Amino acid sequence: MYSIVLINAWALAVNFMKVAPAWLAIHVPVGFTIICGARLLVWWRARHTVPMAEAAHEALKQTNRFALILSVTLTTWALALFPYGDAHLQGNIAFFIGITGLGVIICLQQLPSAAFIAAIVINAGFVMWFSLAGVAAFAGMAVNLVLVSIALLMVVTVQFRHFAGAVSARRKLETVSRENFRLANLDSLTGLPNRRQFFTLLETAFAEAGEGRLAVGIIDLDGFKPVNDLYGHKIGDDLLVEVGRRLASLMEDNTRIARLGGDEFALTVADCPGDEQLLALGEEICKALRDPFVLMEATVQLSGSIGFAAYPEMAESAHDLYERADYALYQGKRSNRGHAVLFANSHVAEIEKEKRIEQALGTADLEHEIDVVFQPIVDILSGRTVAFEALARWTSPALGSLPPGQFIPVAERIGLIGQLTRVLLKKALVSASRWPDEVGLSFNLSTHDISTSDGAVAIVGIIMASGIDPERLDFEITETAMMYDFVQAKTAINMLKGLGCGIALDDFGTGYSSLSQLHALPLTKIKIDRSFVTDLHKNPASFKIVKSLLALSSDMGLSCVIEGVETEDELAVLKNLGGELVQGYFYSRPMPEIDIPGFLRQPVEARAAG
Numbered sequence: 328m329y330s331i332v333l334i335n336a337w338a339l340a341v342n343f344m345k346v347a348p349a350w351l352a353i354h355v356p357v358g359f360t361i362i363c364g365a366r367l368l369v370w371w372r373a374r375h376t377v378p379m380a381e382a383a384h385e386a387l388k389q390t391n392r393f394a395l396i397l398s399v400t401l402t403t404w405a406l407a408l409f410p411y412g413d414a415h416l417q418g419n420i421a422f423f424i425g426i427t428g429l430g431v432i433i434c435l436q437q438l439p440s441a442a443f444i445a446a447i448v449i450n451a452g453f454v455m456w457f458s459l460a461g462v463a464a465f466a467g468m469a470v471n472l473v474l475v476s477i478a479l480l481m482v483v484t485v486q487f488r489h490f491a492g493a494v495s496a497r498r499k500l501e502t503v504s505r506e507n508f509r510l511a512n513l514d515s516l517t518g519l520p521n522r523r524q525f526f527t528l529l530e531t532a533f534a535e536a537g538e539g540r541l542a543v544g545i546i547d548l549d550g551f552k553p554v555n556d557l558y559g560h561k562i563g564d565d566l567l568v569e570v571g572r573r574l575a576s577l578m579e580d581n582t583r584i585a586r587l588g589g590d591e592f593a594l595t596v597a598d599c600p601g602d603e604q605l606l607a608l609g610e611e612i613c614k615a616l617r618d619p620f621v622l623m624e625a626t627v628q629l630s631g632s633i634g635f636a637a638y639p640e641m642a643e644s645a646h647d648l649y650e651r652a653d654y655a656l657y658q659g660k661r662s663n664r665g666h667a668v669l670f671a672n673s674h675v676a677e678i679e680k681e682k683r684i685e686q687a688l689g690t691a692d693l694e695h696e697i698d699v700v701f702q703p704i705v706d707i708l709s710g711r712t713v714a715f716e717a718l719a720r721w722t723s724p725a726l727g728s729l730p731p732g733q734f735i736p737v738a739e740r741i742g743l744i745g746q747l748t749r750v751l752l753k754k755a756l757v758s759a760s761r762w763p764d765e766v767g768l769s770f771n772l773s774t775h776d777i778s779t780s781d782g783a784v785a786i787v788g789i790i791m792a793s794g795i796d797p798e799r800l801d802f803e804i805t806e807t808a809m810m811y812d813f814v815q816a817k818t819a820i821n822m823l824k825g826l827g828c829g830i831a832l833d834d835f836g837t838g839y840s841s842l843s844q845l846h847a848l849p850l851t852k853i854k855i856d857r858s859f860v861t862d863l864h865k866n867p868a869s870f871k872i873v874k875s876l877l878a879l880s881s882d883m884g885l886s887c888v889i890e891g892v893e894t895e896d897e898l899a900v901l902k903n904l905g906g907e908l909v910q911g912y913f914y915s916r917p918m919p920e921i922d923i924p925g926f927l928r929q930p931v932e933a934r935a936a937g
């Protein structure tokens with residue numbers, strides 16, 4: 328715009344230099360040139376910067392003011408030249424004002440207010456002057472100019488509406504896409520990066536790691552699900568938010584935390600130091616998670632386990648790194664719950680072995696390869712066998728015989744446990760139907776058996792079909808089974824209880840069952856884990872635990888089986904503590920069905936304690 332104004336002004340000035348005084352024909356256009364040049368320079372310099380909204384608003388107001396000053400001075404100057412020119416030069420002035428005015432309007436179309444100011448000033452000056460001039464040709468020109476200006480202003484107005492519409496649509500689009508980005512990459516509950524974003528972060532960190540060491544940690548909360556089930560999702564959500572906050576507060580410049588989903592979080596540690604520091608960081612996190620969470624409606628206690636893997640020693644790709652950290656976590660949860668575990672080389676062999684087990688189990692002929700052995704549960708005082716616990720055994724043609732601790736978790740993972748349980752239960756019931764009526768059967772159920780209604784219904788069907796009195800049956804469940812889906816598990820347990828079966832809480836004392844949970848379940852029995860029984864007579868801590876667990880079970884009106892009794896010394900202590908039912912190698916190792924009649928025929932006095 329300034330270029331048009333200056334070039335047009337100089338084209339007019341040149342024609343008037345010989346006839347008009349120098350101040351008017353030269354000095355004024357020089358003044359224009361300096362002022363317009365300065366404005367031009369300011370705009371040019373700022374062409375790449377995007378001003379803040381306030382500064383932009385101020386600049387537009389300035390432009391309005393400048394449009395007024397420019398159009399007033401330009402029109403006044405041109406008209407001031409009028410008396411010096413002949414008819415041709417006067418025509419030149421009229422043309423200059425008209426065409427420059429239209430040019431200015433077009434150039435200011437993005438700021439209609441300025442375009443209107445310029446149009447009004449220029450047209451008003453033009454119309455007034457030329458109608459007073461009394462020349463018909465000029466009057467005609469004035470009418471032409473006014474009409475064209477009006478048309479042009481209409482076009483500018485319509486254009487501007489489209490322009491403004493497009494700008495606000497674009498802004499909306501930007502806001503929406505920013506929001507979409509946020510939703511797609513951040514966890515809505517905790518505000519931490521979500522699973523998807525975590526993997527992006529991990530890939531980036533991996534690409535940037537170069538020679539450096541990069542670690543991944545996966546955190547899983549222990550005991551979150553029961554809180555969620557018992558107190559409701561609102562408290563569960565509050566708890567996760569608080570967990571997220573605690574974890575985030577422990578992060579440093581080189582660590583990033585994310586929520587993978589549920590009660591699982593993950594972190595990346597760039598420029599990761601040695602294993603010791605990594606484990607120290609892990610323990611710090613575990614410690615923070617063990618502090619009680621004081622929420623609006625309840626105070627709850629949790630713990631968290633972490634699995635770590637580090638590049639380059641333990642993994643070759645970002646995916647490997649994640650998988651191995653996950654494996655370390657899985658191992659940690661089994662053997663060192665509530666602590667940090669680093670992926671170890673020994674895990675590689677375990678993973679290989681599990682893969683082989685997985686393959687063999689997937690194609691196994693369960694009916695023929697799976698068997699049940701039985702371990703007696705004995706009344707400590709009379710020495711009578713009150714029941715047998717059924718324990719699974721698998722003899723794989725490819726891998727030989729494997730303990731349940733190795734294949735049950737794999738069966739659970741590959742979704743084969745339901746089928747496996749059904750085969751085992753049928754076999755165990757067939758055996759039990761051959762025992763005397765007063766000898767019961769205790770059967771282990773896995774998490775998955777009671778966390779689906781199909782599983783529970785199938786179990787009930789098998790019991791009914793066996794013809795055995797359900798009162799002879801106990802089902803053993805672990806606390807972890809309840810962590811999966813408390814409500815469904817409770818429904819399944821109620822169904823079995825309703826049938827007349829007993830419900831035993833297995834491995835009691837090792838997990839996280841709270842007393843409120845014990846109350847919430849229709850239990851009939853608890854089984855004290857064998858870890859408390861080993862060397863009970865030498866270990867005061869174990870002694871105290873067993874003593875209080877026995878007191879607890881009797882207070883709650885539950886019977887109690889003490890597992891893992893191996894020696895006479897242990898048995899003697901248990902008897903003193905008032906233990907009633909025991910199970911362990913001291914009486915018998917798990918035996919095949921065929922040995923049961925012989926075992927039951929043994930004189931009970933031989934088994935009665937002390």
Ligand code: C2E
Nearest residue numbers: 718719730731732735751771772773891892893910911912
């Ligand atoms: P569990 O239910 O706690 O079973 C007791 C385990 O302790 C059995 O191991 C048994 O052989 C062992 N045991 C018994 N007395 C003693 C003792 O005095 N000393 C020692 N050191 N160990 C003793 P097993 O048969 O290897 O079973 C391991 C676990 O596998 C079981 O622990 C149970 O959780 C699971 N399991 C076994 N059979 C089944 C099954 O049919 N279904 C399901 N879902 N899980 C099963």
Ligand code: CA
Nearest residue numbers: 716771803833
């Ligand atoms: Ca058991």
Ligand code: CA
Nearest residue numbers: 833834854890
């Ligand atoms: Ca047990």
